[in-house]
Amino acid sequence: MHNMFGMINGGKAMVMDLMGPALEELFIYCKRRFSLKTVLMLADQMLDRIQCMHDAGYIHGNLTSDTFVMGIKENIARVYLVDMKFASKYINISGGRRKHIPYEENTGFFGSPCFASVNRHLGTVASRRDDLESCVYIILYFLKGNLPWQIYEKSNELEWVLEIKTSITAEILCHGLPDQFATVLNYCRALKFDDEPNYLFIRQLFRDLFQSMNYKEDWNFDWVSCYCSRRQLDKTS
Numbered sequence: 001m002h003n004m005f006g007m008i009n010g011g012k013a014m015v016m017d018l019m020g021p022a023l024e025e026l027f028i029y030c031k032r033r034f035s036l037k038t039v040l041m042l043a044d045q046m047l048d049r050i051q052c053m054h055d056a057g058y059i060h061g062n063l064t065s066d067t068f069v070m071g072i073k074e075n076i077a078r079v080y081l082v083d084m085k086f087a088s089k090y091i092n093i094s095g096g097r098r099k100h101i102p103y104e105e106n107t108g109f110f111g112s113p114c115f116a117s118v119n120r121h122l123g124t125v126a127s128r129r130d131d132l133e134s135c136v137y138i139i140l141y142f143l144k145g146n147l148p149w150q151i152y153e154k155s156n157e158l159e160w161v162l163e164i165k166t167s168i169t170a171e172i173l174c175h176g177l178p179d180q181f182a183t184v185l186n187y188c189r190a191l192k193f194d195d196e197p198n199y200l201f202i203r204q205l206f207r208d209l210f211q212s213m214n215y216k217e218d219w220n221f222d223w224v225s226c227y228c229s230r231r232q233l234d235k236t237s
Contacts, residue, residue, distance in 0.1 A: 020072045029226060030223055053131075058088065061130075061131070067081060107124065113158055140173065144177075149161040170182040180209045
């Protein structure tokens with residue numbers, strides 16, 4: 001991806017390559033449910049993009065189903081991470097040394113209540129663990145079609161969103177799904193503020209599940225099949 005930075009009318013601006021649809025758009029196109037195969041192919045790329053951002057010293061701060069988009073043309077099967085307005089540095093460099101930002105509370109809440117981590121709801125300053133917890137919620141949302149606290153998100157009852165998130169166990173939230181999903185969520189929730197996540201551990205769990213299901217990494221996402229089916233239906237109607 002090629003980016004250009006500069007100043008326009010006294011403000012900072014960034015020009016990015018033209019991207020394809022957001023995963024949320026494709027999710028709606030597929031009638032609000034992705035198959036396990038599609039989710040696992042997406043998850044591997046989503047986690048890689050998050051790790052790349054973290055490796056650069058930044059956290060995203062507001063991951064949602066809209067902040068992951070697909071590419072176009074030769075990159076049509078590639079996932080991109082966009083919308084950096086809440087991104088922030090979690091590493092300070094002083095005297096040539098990299099130092100994690102300090103732990104803070106009562107920093108306020110911003111972003112999407114649906115996918116925010118428990119600690120962000122509580123007002124703790126964001127760190128890498130929060131991006132990963134948000135990513136897992138997005139993955140579960142794609143698999144299940146909704147999350148149990150979404151009914152309160154629409155009415156902006158944040159205290160009820162937090163209440164459900166803190167009271168529901170990973171095992172209950174991931175009921176009916178392969179055990180790997182509860183394992184990953186428990187891992188992310190257990191991370192300490194300045195822990196460096198084991199990204200490979202998470203991705204390998206999902207890769208092993210992918211292989212155990214005998215899936216092929218053919219990039220045949222659900223929306224491709226939906227599009228072909230609808231084209232065929234149009235031809236016969």
